[in-house]
Amino acid sequence: WRDDRLSYNHTNKTLGLDSRFVDKLWLPDTFIVNAKSAWFHDVTVENKLIRLQPDGVILYSSRITSTVACDMDLTKYPMDEQECMLDLESYGYSSEDIVYHWSESQKHIHGLDKLELSQFTITDYRFVTEVMNFKSAGRFPRLSLRFQLRRNRGVYII
16 A cells, blocks of 8 residues: 655665564554454564555565365365355445555466365466445455365265
């Protein structure tokens, strides 16, 4: 995101900031909608990255491990294909307050070709941006990463 109050012009270098600086920054209240569990990594220090660019753009990254729910249709098991999602949403900021979007330069996943899942192969994925409408709370931005999975059939076929 961009905070013009943090822009500077005495150098054109991006500044790496210590993770302890996070407490002094405004942060979006993003959460994983379909998380069953999640935790931040903090050995030996909190695994957070903060970079400040001269134009006030802030890159904030934290290392999270999460188990997410995925509803599956098992009527064709073990010849099934599934779609699972990772849904990210703002908890308290409505779409009037905050805008989420996928970066055009990052619409791909690094290392997917090396990913090994015991039961599935990822055959495709896509990025989705949407606004969720909750009658009592308002409209909230959501980013979804949707994975197409094909079950590895070799174990099941004799």
